[in-house]
Each structure stands twice: as C-alpha cells, then as structure tokens.
Amino acid sequence: MKIAVLGTGAVGRAHAAALAALGHQVTIGTRDLMATPARSEPDAMGTAPFAAWAEQHPAVSLAGYAAAAAQAELLINATAGHASVDCLTAAGAHNLAGKVLIDVATPNDFTTPVAVPMPSPWNTPAPILNPAVTDSLAEQIQRAFPEAKVVKAVNTLAAHLMTDPTALAGGDHTVFLSGDDPDAKTRVRDLLTAYGWRDVIDLGELTTARGTEMIQPLYLALTRALGHEHFNFKIVR
Template structure:
C-alpha cells in the first residue's frame, strides 16, 4: 500500500521505518524538505537530525506534505497537535476520500499556568481542545471528505509499531480506535494487526477521541512512575 506519514519527529520515524520494513511504499511528508534536511541539531524531543535518520533508512523518500499526501492511499498524521488542523486543511484536495489516521495530541507546550505540573522534561503541556471537543473531531469538521480515524494516541509510537516490545513479549495489551466510517476503521485495524496488535477496541465514533486525547496525561503519569514504556489491557 502507498502510505504517507506526515511529520518527521520520533513518532513519524517509527511508523515510516516499520511500514517500509513491512513492504509498504512509504513517503514521509514535512513542511519544507530542504529545511528539514538542513537541520544539524536534535529536535525538541532529543531526536537526532532527520538527515542522519534518513541516511540509516534508505528507500524512504522525503516530500512536502502535499506531495506525500497526494501519492498516498492512506495517510498517518504525526503533525504536532497545535498546528495539525491548519496544516491538514491546506491539504484538503490531496486528502479527499482517503483514510487519515490521527495520533496527534493537542498539546500547548510551555503553558503559563497557575499550578504547573513539573515533569522530568519540563512543565507538562496543556491540552487544547479538551473535554468538550477533540483534535480528532476538529480535523474531521475541517475535512468532511476525509475519513478520520483516531488511533495510536494512547501509546508511544515506537510501542504502537512494536507492541511486543513491552511486557512478556506477547503484545497482549489494548489499542483503541474511534471514527465515523466503519470501512476506514477496518483499514486501520488491519494495519494494527500487521504491526502485531491482537486486542483492538473500537470505541465508536469520533466523540471518543476526547477521552483518548485526555488520557495522554494519565499515560504520562504512569510512565513517570514506572520509568519506561508500558501497555494497558482492558479486561472484559
């Protein structure tokens, strides 16, 4: 399958590498390819310069967001949540009729809050939107011709692409998805199965994206307590 991964951060890199390994035709999208390749410093999360990563992963082309989306059958959104709606709206023509998997969290970094939450890497970001709306729903409203599926957002992305990396190595933890189109959710479910997931829980329509995105803070708290990656299992 032809798949576009929008974003060159750690999550986008994890998906691109795994999809390429699985035999998909992957293109990574970025705002400005020349600027991305010219960077020589790690990004805000400490990932090495993209040019260095690209040299270790030949065969994965880098293109603009528009060119990557236009050539794809399925698109994975790894654009940071604060900029995602604006960036994706500009791609309306290239995304029309396609499945868009959104794993972005609507974080506002370095918030000026009365009661900041200190973390090992700085103040915990603030969620916006939160509670009465979600980024997934905002994207769907902005792009009514796109089949938006919220998924991957309740795990670190390197765990999403390798669920057996945590626990006893059996990958038996739960991945959540939500969306308004049944066929689109089935396509994402199949992709998750290819990644190695066996327990995929459909939460219903995109309203559920609110809970999935708000879970980000709880996931962080558990991760800080454990000092590493983990999985959540829903026991029926």
C-alpha cells in the same frame, strides 16, 4: 500501498519505518523540505536529526506535505497536535478527500503549561490539552476536512510501541480506535494487526476520541512515576 506519514518526529519515523518494513511505499511529509534534512541537532524532544535516521531507512522518501499527500492512498497524521490542522491544510484538502486519515496526534498545548514538569529529556512544564472534554483534535480535523475519513488510533502510548506492540509483554496489551466510517476503521484495524496488535478495541464514533486524547495527562504522570515510556494499558475483561 502508497502511504504518507505527515510529521518527521519520533512518532512519524516509527510509523514510516514499520510501514516500509511491511512492504508499503512510504513518504514522510514535512513542512520545510530544505530545513528538515539540513538540521544537525536533536529536536526539542531530544529526537536525533532526521538525516541520520533517513540514511538508515533509504526506502522511505521525503517530500513536502502536499506532494506526500497527493500520491498517498492512506495518510497518517503524526504532526504536533497543536499544529495538525495547519499542517493538513498545507497538505491540501483536495489531497485528503476520500482517503483514510489516521490521526495519532495529541492536542498538547504548550502555551499554557501547568506547573508539573515533564520527565527527562524534556524537563519542561507539562502541557495542557486543548481541546478537551467537549471536543477532540480528531473531530477538529474531521470538521476541517469533511471529505477525509478520519480514524483516531494508537495515541495512548509511546512511539516505539505504536508499531511494535510485541516489544512489551509479548504484545498482551490494548490499543483503541475511533471513527465514523466503518470501512475506514476496518482498514486501520488491518494495519494495526499487521503491526502486531491483537487487542484492538473499537470505541465507536469519532467523538470517543475525546476519551483517548484525555489519557495523555495520565500517560505523562505514569512516565514521571515510572521513569520511562515502556508501558501501556491492558483492558481486562
């Protein structure tokens, strides 16, 4: 399957590498096709330059947002949540229409930070969520692109575990998905199963993404308390 992963950070790279290993034709979409491979310093989150990663993953191609989205059968939004709608607009509504769009982003708003610092390597004030409670990023994306089939998934854990659940507790932990299109959710569930997920809970309609997005403050608090991101939630029932 032809898949576009929009976003060149740690989350986008994790999905792109895993999907390529599964045999999919993967293109990473970027805002600036010239600047992305030219960067030589880590990004604000401490992620290594893209060029070094790309050398290790020659099967993954790089394209602008629109070009990546145009050729894709399925898309993953791994852009920064505060910029996701703008990035998807750059990808082109016509390139998203009729396609499953997996939203794995979190709507972190760094413009109004709270006082509690984030853990190393960021050492910056933690963001607030915007939107929250009465709306979600996933719903904003669906409203902006009504012909896309938006499914929220794997936004409650670290990038390295999103695509490799067996790296923690033998895979005995939980991931969630939300969406309004049953067929789209089935396709996303199949993809998560291919990643190795065994406990996938369908929370229901896309409005339930408000709940999984609001896990982010707890996730950051746990990261500070534990000193690492190698953890996840397990729903015992």
